[in-house]
Each structure stands twice: as structure tokens, then as C-alpha cells.
Amino acid sequence: xxxxxxxxxxxxxxxxxxxxxxxxxxxxxxxxxxxxxxxxxxxxxxxxxxxxxxxxxxxxxxxxxxxxxxxxxxxxxxxxxxxxxxxxxxxxxxxxxxxxxxxxxxxxxxxxxxxxxxxxxxxxxxxxxxxxxxxxxxxxxxxxxxxxxxxxxxxxxxxxxxxxxxxxxxxxxxxxxxxxxxxxxxxxxxxxxxxxxxxxxxxxxxxxxxxxxxxxxxxxxxxxxxxxxxxxxxxxxxxxxxxxxxxxxxxxxxxxxxxxxxxxxxxxxxxxxxxxxxxxxxxxxxxxxxxxxxxxxxxxxxxxxxxxxxxxxxxxxxxxxxxxxxxxxxxxxxxxxxxxxxxxxxxxxxxxxxxxxxxxxxxxxxxxxxxxxxxxxxxxxxxxxxxxxxxxxxxxxxxxxxxxxxxxxxxxxxxxxxxxxxxxxxxxxxxxxxxxxxxxxxxxxxxxxxxxxxxxxxxxxxxxxxxxxxxxxxxxxxx
Amino acid sequence: xxxxxxxxxxxxxxxxxxxxxxxxxxxxxxxxxxxxxxxxxxxxxxxxxxxxxxxxxxxxxxxxxxxxxxxxxxxxxxxxxxxxxxxxxxxxxxxxxxxxxxxxxxxxxxxxxxxxxxxxxxxxxxxxxxxxxxxxxxxxxxxxxxxxxxxxxxxxxxxxxxxxxxxxxxxxxxxxxxxxxxxxxxxxxxxxxxxxxxxxxxxxxxxxxxxxxxxxxxxxxxxxxxxxxxxxxxxxxxxxxxxxxxxxxxxxxxxxxxxxxxxxxxxxxxxxxxxxxxxxxxxxxxxxxxxxxxxxxxxxxxxxxxxxxxxxxxxxxxxxxxxxxxxxxxxxxxxxxxxxxxxxxxxxxxxxxxxxxxxxxxxxxxxxxxxxxxxxxxxxxxxxxxxxxxxxxxxxxxxxxxxxxxxxxxxxxxxxxxxxxxxxxxxxxxxxxxxxxxxxxxxxxxxxxxxxxxxxxxxxxxxxxxxxxxxxxxxxxxx
Numbered sequence: 001x002x003x004x005x006x007x008x009x010x011x012x013x014x015x016x017x018x019x020x021x022x023x024x025x026x027x028x029x030x031x032x033x034x035x036x037x038x039x040x041x042x043x044x045x046x047x048x049x050x051x052x053x054x055x056x057x058x059x060x061x062x063x064x065x066x067x068x069x070x071x072x073x074x075x076x077x078x079x080x081x082x083x084x085x086x087x088x089x090x091x092x093x094x095x096x097x098x099x100x101x102x103x104x105x106x107x108x109x110x111x112x113x114x115x116x117x118x119x120x121x122x123x124x125x126x127x128x129x130x131x132x133x134x135x136x137x138x139x140x141x142x143x144x145x146x147x148x149x150x151x152x153x154x155x156x157x158x159x160x161x162x163x164x165x166x167x168x169x170x171x172x173x174x175x176x177x178x179x180x181x182x183x184x185x186x187x188x189x190x191x192x193x194x195x196x197x198x199x200x201x202x203x204x205x206x207x208x209x210x211x212x213x214x215x216x217x218x219x220x221x222x223x224x225x226x227x228x229x230x231x232x233x234x235x236x237x238x239x240x241x242x243x244x245x246x247x248x249x250x251x252x253x254x255x256x257x258x259x260x261x262x263x264x265x266x267x268x269x270x271x272x273x274x275x276x277x278x279x280x281x282x283x284x285x286x287x288x289x290x291x292x293x294x295x296x297x298x299x300x301x302x303x304x305x306x307x308x309x310x311x312x313x314x315x316x317x318x319x320x321x322x323x324x325x326x327x328x329x330x331x332x333x334x335x336x337x338x339x340x341x342x343x344x345x346x347x348x349x350x351x352x353x354x355x356x357x358x359x360x361x362x363x364x365x366x367x368x369x370x371x372x373x374x375x376x377x378x379x380x381x382x383x384x385x386x387x388x389x390x391x392x393x394x395x396x397x398x399x400x401x402x403x404x405x406x407x408x409x410x411x412x413x414x415x416x417x418x419x420x421x422x423x424x425x426x427x428x429x430x431x432x433x434x435x436x437x438x439x440x441x442x443x444x445x446x447x448x449x450x451x452x453x454x455x456x457x458x459x460x461x462x463x464x465x466x467x468x469x470x471x472x473x474x475x476x477x478x479x
Numbered sequence: 480x481x482x483x484x485x486x487x488x489x490x491x492x493x494x495x496x497x498x499x500x501x502x503x504x505x506x507x508x509x510x511x512x513x514x515x516x517x518x519x520x521x522x523x524x525x526x527x528x529x530x531x532x533x534x535x536x537x538x539x540x541x542x543x544x545x546x547x548x549x550x551x552x553x554x555x556x557x558x559x560x561x562x563x564x565x566x567x568x569x570x571x572x573x574x575x576x577x578x579x580x581x582x583x584x585x586x587x588x589x590x591x592x593x594x595x596x597x598x599x600x601x602x603x604x605x606x607x608x609x610x611x612x613x614x615x616x617x618x619x620x621x622x623x624x625x626x627x628x629x630x631x632x633x634x635x636x637x638x639x640x641x642x643x644x645x646x647x648x649x650x651x652x653x654x655x656x657x658x659x660x661x662x663x664x665x666x667x668x669x670x671x672x673x674x675x676x677x678x679x680x681x682x683x684x685x686x687x688x689x690x691x692x693x694x695x696x697x698x699x700x701x702x703x704x705x706x707x708x709x710x711x712x713x714x715x716x717x718x719x720x721x722x723x724x725x726x727x728x729x730x731x732x733x734x735x736x737x738x739x740x741x742x743x744x745x746x747x748x749x750x751x752x753x754x755x756x757x758x759x760x761x762x763x764x765x766x767x768x769x770x771x772x773x774x775x776x777x778x779x780x781x782x783x784x785x786x787x788x789x790x791x792x793x794x795x796x797x798x799x800x801x802x803x804x805x806x807x808x809x810x811x812x813x814x815x816x817x818x819x820x821x822x823x824x825x826x827x828x829x830x831x832x833x834x835x836x837x838x839x840x841x842x843x844x845x846x847x848x849x850x851x852x853x854x855x856x857x858x859x860x861x862x863x864x865x866x867x868x869x870x871x872x873x874x875x876x877x878x879x880x881x882x883x884x885x886x887x888x889x890x891x892x893x894x895x896x897x898x899x900x901x902x903x904x905x906x907x908x909x910x911x912x913x914x915x916x917x918x919x920x921x922x923x924x925x926x927x928x929x930x931x932x933x934x935x936x937x938x939x940x941x942x943x944x945x946x947x948x949x950x951x952x953x954x955x956x957x958x
Contacts, residue, residue, distance in 0.1 A: 040552035073519035097579035147580035
């Protein structure tokens with residue numbers, strides 16, 4: 001990379017132009033490149049390594065909760081997509097259609113999967129016979145395609161990578177428990193691994209997944225006050241199972257429909273990480289998913305013993321973290337800026353004087369403060385510092401969310417907050433679609449979720465129509 | 480699964496009808512299911528777990544040899560696919576075309592990637608500037624689509640999973656070294672991990688990859704004597720780089736074209752494992768990729784202490800292998816047959832008498848012999864037995880190949896071997912395409928490879944035309 005030195009000054013200021021700042025980071029931190037296919041991105045090694053770390057952590061959690069991975073075809077015949085009415089209405093407008101195989105026109109169009117409920121249902125119908133076959137807990141890692149008009153790297157692209165869990169259960173209760181279990185797997189991952197506080201809650205009918213009975217969501221708030229749907233978990237009840245005739249013979253010798261869930265997160269998470277933690281120096285990565293957790297920068301590396309000491313330190317630290325030495329011929333100052341831009345959580349500087357005094361300088365990416373530390377027990381020190389980075393990122397993001405959470409009891413109040421501020425607006429809602437549409441129309445906000453954790457009744461009236469209201473909704477603008 | 484007991488007798492005999500035997504195994508061992516998309520398969524949990532193990536081993540080797548993972552779009556615009564002439568001629572007849580996005584006709588057709596050389600070249604052109612940027616060593620794990628007319632699970636399907644490495648180098652020598660390095664990574668994986676002996680060699684011009692200067696291959700011989708191309712590694716020279724104008728500024732301050740390679744293996748490997756090691760009882764899995772390496776079957780499990788002892792043994796063994804206890808309510812005999820069908824490499828039987836004598840019965844899947852072993856040091860014993868399974872599988876397959884390798888010096892001889900036997904036919908070749916076509920026409924064999932390891936000159940004349948010949952070719956029928 002020495003030949004294409006990227007100047008840190010070239011990043012737009014975050015508060016000046018958040019959108020441009022975001023675009024600068026995804027390009028300059030080498031996360032993505034654009035391709036000649038509009039709306040499809042190339043995920044470069046540094047960006048893909050983040051995704052691999054996300055996959056490893058989540059895949060382990062999925063397997064711990066009894067799920068197995070499978071792979072379904074990427075194509076869905078048009079007739080199969082159409083089997084569940086609401087589902088096809090939700091997805092048909094935004095799918096890519098394969099109409100030719102080689103030089104022959106296909107007798108039936110195939111859509112490139114935008115999601116795979118229909119494929120899983122077709123398979124489950126083949127393999128589920130009795131209560132002994134339940135539950136079925138499958139997941140797949142794959143790419144999906146949705147033909148979006150406006151696209152942005154990671155946040156909204158025509159093709160993206162994700163995982164989709166699809167499960168079948170004997171009872172409605174089991175399906176509901178699974179839906180919430182996986183929502184909490186997501187929530188814990190966001191909060192504990194990514195340092196991103198999330199609201200856990202339910203989507204309104206308008207915002208729920210096409211064909212679902214209930215959609216639950218984890219919603220994160222970005223630095224600029226816009227919300228990002230981080231992951232969703234859907235309870236389908238027996239709707240698809242009736243459409244696909246998926247029944248099992250229960251212990252009482254009667255046929256019953258299965259109850260179904262699905263849940264997914266995508267490479268969108270990477271966009272969320274950038275917009276939650278990043279700053280004017282560039283990316284800030286939570287250690288759990290950082291490709292490099294610790295970068296060792298030798299100082300006066302031409303002096304005898306410096307590179308050797310750096311390498312010895314790398315070997316020691318490699319048992320506790322993902323660590324590299326930057327022994328390129330760039331200056332230390334240049335290296336500092338480079339690794340700050342790439343969001344490496346911890347930097348260790350090591351020069352002749354440090355070596356002589358058995359110490360090093362450690363700088364955390366989240367606060368950039370210099371700490372002078374002994375090399376004795378450095379493994380434990382680094383583990384602690386990495387954990388502190390995650391906690392500190394979480395607390396900063398939580399403070400941002402607290403500062404950007406408003407409450408409105410009247411429509412005028414909500415509109416004025418929506419116009420003047422950026423963040424969540426807590427307000428009561430009667431449950432009517434017309435009020436939801438009116439808030440979109442007049443305040444340009446959508447319902448983000450009905451949170452599980454916040455049940456305080458701000459008022460007993462809908463913020464929009466004044467009718468009796470029991471539901472507290474978080475409203476906001478979203479990515 | 481208790482409700483859909485699969486009878487072992489239902490597997491067709493391998494020697495009676497090899498094709499049907501294969502189909503029985505992929506279905507009855509729960510590796511795949513068919514989908515409503517012709518030629519696309521569903522890879523079920525047990526089959527997918529094999530692929531995950533293949534991925535883990537190879538991905539580690541790729542990273543150890545300096546490669547990084549990326550993700551490219553799944554679509555290739557028609558104009559991009561056409562940039563390299565031989566390449567498009569090779570692939571255009573068998574690609575799936577996306578022509579509609581939502582309800583709109585696309586201005587340019589997009590093909591679903593059959594392979595990604597063109598996408599990588601487009602990206603490399605963007606990011607390679609100088610000799611300092613080289614080599615670039617990228618790989619991706621993804622699915623690809625080739626619109627095949629005749630399909631078989633794992634062996635030939637319209638969509639399959641694979642990895643494709645794509646690298647750029649400063650010199651022709653570096654590219655050639657990479658091509659061979661990765662071929663040997665594949666070769667070692669087949670031989671040491673999968674117990675599958677392979678020929679390493681070069682493809683003839685007729686059989687090489689569309690657009691490549693040279694294609695190297697690892698060829699395995701199946702139990703029935705047909706060959707399977709296990710993995711290929713291509714040296715493109717600077718052909719694509721000239722078509723895409725990928726140049727770098729060298730140390731001598733002149734612009735030079737890069738030299739390119741690509742290499743890949745796919746889920747086809749699973750078909751190869753089945754057809755190399757499987758037998759009339761079902762699948763036989765090499766331990767390195769077996770989802771379950773050791774199955775513990777409790778005998779008289781209703782008796783006090785049996786299930787507890789089985790669980791204690793599982794815990795002990797879990798530090799050295801992937802191990803499970805089958806405590807279902809099926810009979811031990813039924814369980815034996817079930818796990819034999821699923822190819823579990825080692826079975827341990829544990830009943831009250833074994834427990835009383837601190838011993839167990841161990842049966843290896845490859846030879847089905849009963850061994851009575853002490854539980855003292857059972858971890859080491861199991862590790863040794865698993866290693867012996869791999870060695871034994873390798874030796875059996877090697878013996879099969881040796882028994883099925885023939886030599887021909889005349890066309891008549893070659894034709895009569897091809898008609899009467901099934902296996903490799905070693906024969907000299909003049910290098911002319913017409914002779915290769917004639918052998919296909921008259922003996923229905925294709926050139927499998929010009930092996931690196933076998934350079935003995937059988938004769939100095941081409942087996943087909945009698946002209947002078949220097950090249951020894953292995954001919955055969957192939958999957």
C-alpha cells in the first residue's frame with residue numbers, strides 16, 4: 001500500500017457531512033470497492049475479515065442453541081415464490097429474474113432468492129412427518145439479492161451476504177420462544193461483542209416482514225441519530241405451513257400444522273459498526289470483530305534489537321489476540337494515522353528506550369490516550385485493555401442514544417422534534433395504520449419498534465389522533 | 480429419524496449398479512434432497528457439515544500460504560464476460576442470464592457467475608499500481624452456476640459451492656510457482672486428509688480451462704474405475720491482463736503486465752469421497768471431514784450406569800475428536816447399521832460388561848473388525864485408530880487404482896482395454912488434437928492428464944497415429 005498513501009486529512013469530517021464521511025471510510029479503510037454491476041459491492045480483504053469474525057461468533061452461538069447449517073438453491077421458481085400471498089406481494093417487486101439458461105428461454109422464470117422461506121418450506125414438507133422430527137432448526141449463510149433503486153455500501157445493496165435461520169416447531173409457544181431466543185442472541189451479540197446498545201422490540205404490522213405474524217427487531221442508533229435495523233426475528237405462526245401443507249402427526253395421532261420462524265442478520269452490521277463507533281480519524285472497530293486487534297509499531301526500527309523485540313512481543317501476544325507488527329518503511333507517525341483510520345482497537349509503540357526499561361506505550365483507539373505500561377504480564381494487560389475498548393465504545397454509544405432520545409405527547413411536538421433534532425422520539429400510538437402513515441407524511445418518521453424494555457406510559461392518548469393508546473413506540477428516521 | 484427408519488438393505492449393491500448405489504447413498508445418508516429447481520440440490524445438515532470441514536481445512540491452508548478472502552458480486556455484465564475471447568466462448572453457452580430487475584427489463588443482461596476471473600480482473604485493475612502491490616493473493620468461497628443439461632448431486636449440478644483463488648504476480652515464474660503450489664495444496668489435502676490418491680499433472684490444450692495458458696489437475700480414480708477431476712489450478716499468463724490492461728510499474732520504472740492464476744475445488748469433492756471409499760453398507764468418511772468421527776453406542780442402555788458411562792466417555796473423547804453418544808431408543812444393531820450407513824469412521828460399543836472390565840469394543844468403519852480395548856488411555860487409542868482409518872482408506876484406494884491402471888501401445892489395444900476394463904489407460908501421445916478426438920470417438924476416453932510423477936516412456940510412438948511421441952497421457956472415462 002506504500003504506493004497509494006492515503007492521507008487521513010482526506011476523510012470528510014463526520015459532523016460536516018455524515019454521508020460523505022461514511023463513503024470516505026468504506027473506501028479509504030479498504031473495506032469495499034465498487035464493481036461495474038450497479039448496486040453490487042466488492043468486499044475487500046479487510047472488510048471481509050470483519051464479516052468472517054461476525055460469522056464465527058454467530059455461527060458458534062447458533063450451534064450452541066442447537067441449529068444446523070444447510071445450503072438451499074439460490075433460485076426460486078416463480079410458482080414457488082407465489083405460494084404465500086403476502087410474501088410474494090412483499091418481495092416480487094424487488095427480485096432479479098433469470099429467464100435464460102445458456103441460449104434457451106426457461107419455461108418458468110426463476111428469481112434469485114431475496115430470502116428463502118419458500119425453499120425451506122418446500123424442503124420441510126418433504127422431511128417432517130411426526131412430532132419426533134420437531135423442532136427442525138436450520139440456518140444458512142449465503143448471499144441474497146433485492147433489486148433496490150438506491151444503494152449504499154453495506155447499508156443497502158442489490159446483493160448482500162447474510163445468514164437466514166428457518167425453523168419449524170410443534171407448537172405456537174415453541175415458535176414464539178425460538179423467535180425471542182434468536183432475537184436475544186442478536187441483541188447480546190450487538191451489545192456485548194460489538195459495543196452497540198440496541199432496543200429490542202416488536203415491529204408494527206406495517207413494518208413487519210412480508211408473511212410474518214410478528215416481527216421482532218434489534219434497533220441501533222447511529223452517531224448521527226438515525227436508526228438502523230440490526231437484525232430481525234419473525235414468527236410466522238402456521239401461515240406458510242398451511243400454504244405449503246406442512247403437517248406432522250402428533251402424539252395424539254392427529255395431524256397438526258407446524259409453527260415456523262425465521263431470523264437474519266447481514267453485512268449491514270458492518271455499516272452499523274462504522275456509523276456507531278467511527279470518528280474523524282476513521283474506523284473504530286470493536287475488538288471482537290477487528291481483523292487486527294493489536295498493532296505493534298516499532299519506533300526507530302533501524303536500531304539494533306527493535307524489530308526483534310517487536311517480533312518477540314507479537315509472539316507473546318498472539319496467544320491472546322489477533323496481533324501484527326507493522327515493520328513497513330513508513331514513518332511511525334504515518335503508521336499511527338493508518339492504523340487509526342483502519343480502526344485497530346489497540347496500538348503498541350515499542351522503541352529502544354521502551355525496550356531498555358521493559359515497557360511499552362499503549363494507545364487505545366477509542367480514547368487515543370497514551371499509557372506507559374510494563375511488559376511484565378503484557379498479555380493480561382492487553383486482554384484487559386481490549387475489554388475496556390468494548391465497554392467504552394458501548395458507553396459512548398449509550399450516551400449518544402440517551403442524548404438523542406426525545407419524548408413527544410402531541411403531534412406538533414413530535415413534528416418539531418423531528419424537524420429540529422435527530423434521534424428516537426418516544427410517543428404513544430393507538431395502533432392504527434392511518435396514524436403511522438400520517439406521522440410518516442407529516443414528520444417523515446417511521447415506527448422503529450414497540451420496545452420490550454420501555455413500558456412507561458407517557459400519556460394515555462395517541463400522539464397523532466388523540467384516541468386512547470396503550471402502545472409506546474420509538475419513532476425515527478432510519479437507514 | 481426414528482419414524483423414517485431407513486433400511487440398510489435398501490441400498491443397491493455397489494457392484495451391481497454403481498450409479499444407483501451412489502444415488503441411494505446421497506439420499507439415504509441424508510446428504511442431499513432434491514429441490515423443485517431442476518439440477519439444483521439442497522445440501523442437508525449432514526452433507527453440509529462435511530463441506531464445512533473441507534472449508535475449514537482448506538481455508539487454513541490458504542491463509543497459511545498468504546491468501547486473503549474477499550467477496551465479489553454474483554453477477555457479471557455481459558460486456559465484462561466478453562472481454563477475454565476464449566473465456567466467453569467457453570462459458571457463455573452454459574450461463575444463466577438475469578434479464579429483469581423487479582418489473583423492469585435490464586439495459587444489459589447479467590450472467591450469474593460461472594467463475595469470476597473477469598470480476599477479479601476488473602477489481603485488480605483498480606487496485607494494482609506498482610510492484611509493491613504484488614503479489615495479490617485472493618480467494619473467495621461462494622456458489623457458482625453452470626446451466627448443465629445432465630445433472631447429478633455433487634458431481635454436476637447447475638449451482639454448486641466452491642472456492643476460487645485468483646492471484647496476480649509480477650513475473651511469469653511467480654505465477655507458475657503459485658499455480659503449482661496450490662495444486663500441491665489440493666493434492667496433499669486429497670491424499671493426507673481425504674485418503675484419496677491423486678495423479679498430479681497437466682491438462683492437454685483441449686481439456687484446459689477457457690482462457691488459461693496451462694491447467695494443472697489432481698485426478699482421482701473412483702471405485703468403479705472412472706476418473707474424477709478433483710481440483711484444478713490454472714496459469715493464465717498475461718492473457719487476461721492484456722485484455723483488461725492490468726499493468727504495474729516495475730522497479731525499473733517501466734509498465735509491465737501482471738501474470739495471473741486461478742484455482743478451485745468444489746462440493747464435487749463430496750461425490751469423490753463417496754465414490755472412492757463407500758461400500759455396500761453405505762458411506763465411508765475419512766475422519767478429517769466426518770461430521771461425527773466417533774459414535775458411542777451404549778449396549779443395554781436401560782441398565783444402571785450405562786448411559787452415564789457413555790456420557791463420561793464422550794466427555795473424555797471430546798478433547799481429541801468429534802464424538803457423539805447415540806442414546807436413542809433404537810436397538811444397538813439398528814444403530815450400528817445406521818452409523819455405518821452414514822460413514823462414521825469409528826464406533827465404540829459400551830455395555831455393562833465392558834464397564835465392569837474398564838474396556839470397550841471399537842469397530843472401525845473401513846474394516847468392521849471388532850477390537851476389545853482398555854479404557855485406559857482411550858483418547859490416544861482413538862486418535863491412533865482414526866489415523867489408521869485414513870491410512871487404510873488411502874491404501875485401499877491406491878490398490879484399486881493400481882489394479883485399474885493399464886498400459887496400451889497400439890490403438891487396438893487401447894480400444895479393447897477401454898471396452899473391457901474400467902480405469903486409467905497409460906499411452907503415449909503425439910500432442911495433436913486430432914488424435915485426442917479420435918480416441919474419444921473410437922474408445923470413448925478423454926485425456927485425464929499428463930502426469931508429473933510418471934515419466935516412463937512406454938514407447939516412442941503415439942498410441943493413435945504412430946507419429947513420434949514424447950508425452951505420456953493417462954486416458955479414461957470420467958465423471
